Amino acid sequence: MKENYLDELNQQQREAVIHINGPLMIVAGAGSGKTKVLTTRIAHLMRNGVDAFNILSLTFTNKAAREMKERVEKILGSSEARNLYIGTFHSVFARLLRAEAHRLGYPNDFTIYDTDDARSVIKTIVNELNLDDKHYKPSFVYNRISAAKNSLMGPEEYQHDHLVQQEDMRANRPLIGKIYDMYAKRTFKNGAMDFDDLLFKMYILLKSFPEVLHKYQHKFKYIMIDEYQDTNPAQYEIIKLLGAVNENICVVGDDAQSIYSFRGATIQNILQFEKDYDDVKVVKLEQNYRSTKSILNVANEVIAHNTGQIEKNLWTDNTDGETIKLVRTMTDNEEGRFVADTIAEQKLRNHYNNRDFVILYRTNAQSRSFEESLRRKAIPYRIFGGLSFYQRKEIKDFVAYLRLTMNTRDEESLKRIINYPVRGIGKTTMEKAVVYGNDHNITMWEVLERAREFGFKGGILEAIDGFVTMIKSFQALLNNHNAYDVAVVVGKSTNIVKELFNDKTTEGLARYENVQELLNSIKEFTETPDEEGELLDKSMGSYLQQITLLTDADQGNDENSDVVKLMTIHAAKGLEFPVVFTVGLEETLFPSGMSINTREELEEERRLFYVAITRAKSRLWLTHANSRYRFGNLVQNEPSRFLEEMPEKFIDRSYAGGGSVRNAFGSGATSGWGNGGNMFDRMQRKAPGQAPQQSSPKPMAKPVSSAATTHVPTPGFTPDDPAGMEPGMQVEHQKFGFGTITAMEGAPNNRIATVVFPKGGGEKKIMLNYAKLRIVR
DNA sequence: CTATTAACTTATTAC
DNA sequence: AAGTTAATAG
Numbered sequence: 001m002k003e004n005y006l007d008e009l010n011q012q013q014r015e016a017v018i019h020i021n022g023p024l025m026i027v028a029g030a031g032s033g034k035t036k037v038l039t040t041r042i043a044h045l046m047r048n049g050v051d052a053f054n055i056l057s058l059t060f061t062n063k064a065a066r067e068m069k070e071r072v073e074k075i076l077g078s079s080e081a082r083n084l085y086i087g088t089f090h091s092v093f094a095r096l097l098r099a100e101a102h103r104l105g106y107p108n109d110f111t112i113y114d115t116d117d118a119r120s121v122i123k124t125i126v127n128e129l130n131l132d133d134k135h136y137k138p139s140f141v142y143n144r145i146s147a148a149k150n151s152l153m154g155p156e157e158y159q160h161d162h163l164v165q166q167e168d169m170r171a172n173r174p175l176i177g178k179i180y181d182m183y184a185k186r187t188f189k190n191g192a193m194d195f196d197d198l199l200f201k202m203y204i205l206l207k208s209f210p211e212v213l214h215k216y217q218h219k220f221k222y223i224m225i226d227e228y229q230d231t232n233p234a235q236y237e238i239i240k241l242l243g244a245v246n247e248n249i250c251v252v253g254d255d256a257q258s259i260y261s262f263r264g265a266t267i268q269n270i271l272q273f274e275k276d277y278d279d280v281k282v283v284k285l286e287q288n289y290r291s292t293k294s295i296l297n298v299a300n301e302v303i304a305h306n307t308g309q310i311e312k313n314l315w316t317d318n319t320d321g322e323t324i325k326l327v328r329t330m331t332d333n334e335e336g337r338f339v340a341d342t343i344a345e346q347k348l349r350n351h352y353n354n355r356d357f358v359i360l361y362r363t364n365a366q367s368r369s370f371e372e373s374l375r376r377k378a379i380p381y382r383i384f385g386g387l388s389f390y391q392r393k394e395i396k397d398f399v400a401y402l403r404l405t406m407n408t409r410d411e412e413s414l415k416r417i418i419n420y421p422v423r424g425i426g427k428t429t430m431e432k433a434v435v436y437g438n439d440h441n442i443t444m445w446e447v448l449e450r451a452r453e454f455g456f457k458g459g460i461l462e463a464i465d466g467f468v469t470m471i472k473s474f475q476a477l478l479n480n481h482n483a484y485d486v487a488v489v490v491g492k493s494t495n496i497v498k499e500l501f502n503d504k505t506t507e508g509l510a511r512y513e514n515v516q517e518l519l520n521s522i523k524e525f526t527e528t529p530d531e532e533g534e535l536l537d538k539s540m541g542s543y544l545q546q547i548t549l550l551t552d553a554d555q556g557n558d559e560n561s562d563v564v565k566l567m568t569i570h571a572a573k574g575l576e577f578p579v580v581f582t583v584g585l586e587e588t589l590f591p592s593g594m595s596i597n598t599r600e601e602l603e604e605e606r607r608l609f610y611v612a613i614t615r616a617k618s619r620l621w622l623t624h625a626n627s628r629y630r631f632g633n634l635v636q637n638e639p640s641r642f643l644e645e646m647p648e649k650f651i652d653r654s655y656a657g658g659g660s661v662r663n664a665f666g667s668g669a670t671s672g673w674g675n676g677g678n679m680f681d682r683m684q685r686k687a688p689g690q691a692p693q694q695s696s697p698k699p700m701a702k703p704v705s706s707a708a709t710t711h712v713p714t715p716g717f718t719p720d721d722p723a724g725m726e727p728g729m730q731v732e733h734q735k736f737g738f739g740t741i742t743a744m745e746g747a748p749n750n751r752i753a754t755v756v757f758p759k760g761g762g763e764k765k766i767m768l769n770y771a772k773l774r775i776v777r
Numbered sequence: 778c779t780a781t782t783a784a785c786t787t788a789t790t791a792c
Numbered sequence: 793a794a795g796t797t798a799a800t801a802g
Contacts, residue, residue, distance in 0.1 A: 060792095061792090088792070089792080090792050091792090114792090115791080115792090134786095195791085195792050196792090198792085199792095259790080260790080260791080260792095262789080262790060262791085263790085263791065263792075362789070362790075363788060363789050363790075364788080364789085364790085365787095365788050365789090365793095366788095368793085385790095385791085419778095422778090422779075424778070424779095425778095426778050426779080427778090428778085429778095548792090549792065551791080551792075568789090568790065568791090569790080570789095570790050570791070571790090571791085589789090590789095592789050592790080593789085594789060594790095595789075595790095608790085629793080630788080631786095631787070631788080631793075632793050632794090735801090752802085764801085764802080765802065766801095766802060767778095767779095767801090767802045768802095771801080771802055
């Protein structure tokens with residue numbers, strides 16, 4: 001136990017830490033030691049007799065939760081911290097729901113759908129309703145449903161809410177409510193919850209079962225919430241319910257860093273906290289320990305352009321530091337080169353390691369040019385975000401087997417793998433099974449179990465029975481085997497591992513490695529002792545529950561590896577780096593073109609810029625390109641309006657950087673480059689020596705096939721039984737016309753004939769089982 | 778039924 | 793530029 005743990009805090013920090021009972025709001029400016037305060041406060045609570053089992057702490061990432069536990073443990077010098085309930089909203093609620101799901105009619109091993117799964121369900125429903133999925137775009141519908149759930153609005157309410165209905169009418173999509181209703185029923189039937197359900201159902205659970213509410217109100221006597229400015233109404237209401245008895249709620253946040261309104265977060269939660277409870281203690285952490293004066297001054301001045309904030313004055317004792325470097329390049333590729341060159345140069349000049357650098361961008365798609373340039377300079381890097389490991393196709397395929405084994409109601413997973421690897425159950429069969437399931441109000445799995453009853457026969461019946469038997473054999477393992485053992489059997493029996501192994505293409509190799517990595521991670525899961533201590537659950541169900549909620553940022557295994565990091569600004573929240581490159585500071589990109597229509601949107605973009613700036617400890621570069629590729633063609637962009645909001649005296653616009661870049665123009669340079677003068681850049685994309693071919697945009701006119709399609713089948717064309725076909729015969733094909741069989745190959749049940757069609761494009765190989773041939777003589 | 782190819786969409790941000 | 797969907801040959 002560190003006895004002097006309070007001495008390491010400043011006045012405000014200490015005030016926050018020693019406040020034990022009653023509501024507390026900590027307004028924590030960027031870099032003001034927020035995590036330190038949170039962890040010390042938890043330690044202090046425990047020191048003063050609060051049982052770790054009675055503390056609930058909600059963080060923004062799983063990684064933050066892990067770190068927090070470690071730090072509390074360090075302060076206390078005991079392993080008591082393992083009994084703390086710490087995690088993200090989603091992972092904590094998933095755990096609680098898993099214990100209580102039966103009350104809501106869900107299986108306790110419910111599946112958690114990620115955004116892709118959810119959109120896929122929506123797409124099937126849109127198609128079932130015979131609606132156009134180009135008009136009712138699954139992503140659009142999903143966002144509407146998500147927004148509804150985040151404000152605790154169920155399907156019935158949605159369909160009867162005037163305002164919402166009006167919005168949908170105006171958007172010319174009146175049936176979203178209907179889709180929402182079907183979606184809710186379908187996911188329930190599938191035994192699945194999406195991300196929003198983890199909050200929504202948690203609320204329903206607490207609201208509908210007073211005994212459950214009572215239980216958790218008394219379990220979680222002390223509640224702490226990090227990043228409170230990014231909570232949405234659902235989270236807000238849940239916390240209100242849980243904290244209602246003891247009102248020992250401590251929220252930490254910074255309204256200036258609220259950047260998740262697109263996820264339903266409302267800044268009102270933090271602005272109104274004082275009004276929600278009586279006698280709220282408010283502490284402001286205003287001393288920044290992270291950044292230089294230059295960086296902090298720029299940040300403060302930028303954020304001052306926003307209206308209506310909690311009043312605070314963020315200051316620092318740190319040195320002035322370097323000026324902020326503002327750099328303009330001609331293209332996105334040049335921007336990439338500039339950053340890579342500068343990293344190389346800074347490593348030499350100021351003895352930085354790769355891990356000291358981060359490249360921050362507004363959208364994931366911007367990573368490409370930086371990857372290329374870093375690779376060219378042999379600087380190791382790692383991208384965070386984008387599609388995470390668990391979203392990759394081969395991983396989702398494998399996981400789908402595990403999910404289905406756990407929960408056969410999960411139709412999404414079933415559809416994913418019913419014909420992977422290929423086992424002869426095609427689209428038609430699958431659609432039949434879906435329809436039978438809907439007609440008889442049973443799950444698709446039950447249809448497959450009773451395939452014979454539903455009239456499947458022959459090879460297809462065999463394939464279905466084989467599939468069902470295989471999944472059942474996996475289920476038999478669940479009781480007495482851990483997650484890893486089951487996964488290994490799945491990999492073997494399905495042939496997935498072997499199939500990927502035999503694929504020797506580069507992508508195939510990568511896929512094989514990814515599946516191996518998945519197996520490794522499952523193994524690691526089964527072998528690591530449970531932090532929570534509460535339940536030692538190494539089952540498949542426990543494994544599956546957590547992986548969908550893992551972010552890329554949580555994969556901290558190579559935590560200390562010496563690599564440059566690339567991520568979106570959103571992903572960088574809560575992190576800090578010695579040297580930061582914030583790139584792509586251009587109108588329509590940052591601020592995003594989608595977020596400049598209202599003041600609220602624009603202010604959120606500005607807060608995002610504020611977050612980007614305040615990640616930097618000592619050096620900050622801001623870059624923007626004159627033009628960049630978008631959807632494969634070049635577009636021009638004005639410099640971001642945010643650049644004009646920065647105080648001149650901390651900005652260096654003349655920095656030319658590390659070598660290859662010719663110069664950097666002041667941002668006053670005129671726009672409009674005629675045809676985008678980047679011939680240089682365009683030529684670089686081609687192989688050396690090869691002239692850029694600017695004409696013939698389309699490859700060429702379509703070849704062949706014209707003659708073949710002109711053949712008109714003889715009247716009354718009927719295909720003959722392929723069994724009697726032999727080399728030498730004259731045959732007629734619907735499209736290729738008349739021809740002669742010259743050879744015959746393949747297994748007896750899958751014979752392939754080689755036929756020469758004089759008018760129909762020459763020699764063709766015809767699979768007799770599918771192509772229709774008429775014997776002429 | 779399956780594999781290949783052509784055509785078409787798509788890129789805020791994320792648990 | 794990259795990924796997905798629809799069309800079509802076999």
